[in-house]
Amino acid sequence: MAQLRADFGEHVGMMSIGPAGEKRLVAASIQFGDQQGRPSRAAGRGGLGALMGSKGLKALVVDERGSAPHLPMADPEKFKAAARQWAKILVNHPVSGQALPTYGTAVLINIVNDAGALPTQNFRRGQFAAAADLSGEKMVELIKQRGGKTKKGCHPGCVIQCSQIYHDATGKYLTSGFEYESIWALGAHTTIRDLDCIAQLDRLCDDLGLDTIETGVALGVMMEGGLIPWGDGPAALDMVKKVASDDPWGLILGNGSAYVGQALGVARVPVVKRQGLPAYDPRAEKGIGLTYATSPMGGDHTAGYTVATNILGCGGKTDPLKKEGQIELSRNLQIATAVLDCTGICLFTAFAVLDNPEALPCIVDMINARYGLDLRADDIVALGQQVLQDERGFNRDAGFTPAHDRLPEFFKEKLAPHNVTWDFTDAEIDQVLKDI
Ligand code: SF4
Structure with a gap:
């Protein structure tokens, strides 16, 4: 670049x-x-x-030079009024207005660890003893000591600004956009405890063009198979560097967790549809397990982020350890997320959307004012359903069946500290997107 x-x-x-x-x-x-x-x-x-x-x-x-100065708006005044209201809704919500700008998404490390849902050592436990050392609070403390930056937008128009710049111990730029998911995958999942080493791994993934979740999960599977010792940061760095070389292990790592599991004969591989699972254990956050299982994209948390309700209490409160309400929650959030993704609006606005009844009409107003349409909230919900139908149709044509909408067998093991298991039946899982 x-x-x-x-x-x-x-x-x-x-x-x-x-x-x-x-x-x-x-x-x-x-x-x-x-x-x-x-x-x-x-x-x-x-x-x-x-x-x-x-x-x-x-x-x-x-290169935007020579383009029109503004997007054409069917009704510029109506758009401005809706956008102003939208910005107010976001800054007045505790997650998008305070937690994310202050600590970034890494604010979740302590929260999810306290909930017993932080997958640790390849999904063996729900809490990591060194969580505080990897937390958003610790990250911000180091950023302030070393002259980095918090509260940074990844584009100039963002009113949430959850990003940051993280410097090394000598005050030199190390990485930015240092996310909860990356810190978990390269940290708690592999049991690497050193935040600076995790930041180096994050930077390396950015430079080599690697997904941090898939790379971290695959490194954990390598540790499971004995190729790298658990928690060995320098060995993990050496392994990721191989992706840019001709070393076969670099190719195997770069092909993700399922591929690493096959290469090493490891059975404990946390994937759905061959995609590495993200940073919430589905036994202690059951709704997200349904999203992992049924999302047409494979193991994915963003497709229906039930954590918002189960753990953060946005849009109501459900018990993450119990099955009640989780099927509806995962389904409704998968539809809503498909809508949000179509608009190009950042997913981190969803917390405010769940809590504020004026937020969805406000999004509809912005779309109508931009394009001169007369959509209602119901219309865009139907749009979300259509997206999921299309994605599921694509998967069916590619040979996917309900048998692919399943979590790995090892999730039947009990997870400490709550001693919970993955206990949804196949029939219950198939209900999630059945009528869409
Ligand atoms: S657009 Fe989203 S991801 Fe980017 S800084 Fe803003 S809130 Fe964070």
Whole structure:
């Protein structure tokens, strides 16, 4: 990206793949440059970097000079009024207005650990003894000591600003966009306890164009198979560096958790539809287990983030340890998320949307004012359902069946500290998206 910026100027926007995408590895991400031109944000999941690599497409550069100064608006005044109301809704909510800008998504480390749902050592336990050392609170303390930055937007218009710049112990830039999911996958999951080492791994993933969740989960499977010792940060760094080389283990790691499990003969591999599971244990956060199982994208938390209600209490309160209410919760949030994704609005607005009845009508007002439409809230809910129908239809044509909507067998083991198991029946799982 530094070369692209040198060639095209500091004003351009950039997205690019790295060696992982060029080699068409399934954990390859597409990286997006921040305002400083660093590859700090990622389209991480699903191997999109490999898709670009397969087309021989290395990077896209967007130069806005010469374009119209503003998007055409059917009703500019109505749009402005709705956008002002939208910004107020976001800044007045405790998650989007306080927790995320202050600590970033890493605020979740302590919260999810306290809930007993922080997957530790390849989903053996729900709490990590070193969680406080990896927490958002610790990260912010180090950022302040070392001269980094908190409360940073990944684009200039963001009113939440959950991103940050993390410096190393000498005060030099190390990484940015240092997310909860990355810290968990490269940290609690592998039992690496050193936040600076995790930041180096995060940076390496950004530079090589690798999904941090898939890479972290795959490193844990390598540890499970005895290839790397548990918690060995330097060994993990050496292994990730191999992705850019001709070393076969680099290729195996870059092809993700399921592939590593096959290579090493490991049975305990936390994947659904061959995608590594994210940072919530489905036994202690049962709703997210249903989302992992049924999302057409494979093991994915963003598709229906039940954690918002189960653990953060947004949009009501359900018990994350119990099955009651979880099928409806996962289904409704999968529909709502499909809608939000269609608008291009950041998912981190969802907490406020769940709690404020004026938020959804406000989104509809913005869409109507932009395009001169007359949509109602029901129309966009139908749009979300249509998206899920299309995705499920695609999967069916590709040979997926309900048998693929299942969690790995080892989730029948009890999980400490709540001693809970994954206890949804196949018939119950199949209810989640049945009538969509
Ligand atoms: S809230 Fe969303 S848009 Fe804003 S900085 Fe965070 S990820 Fe980026």
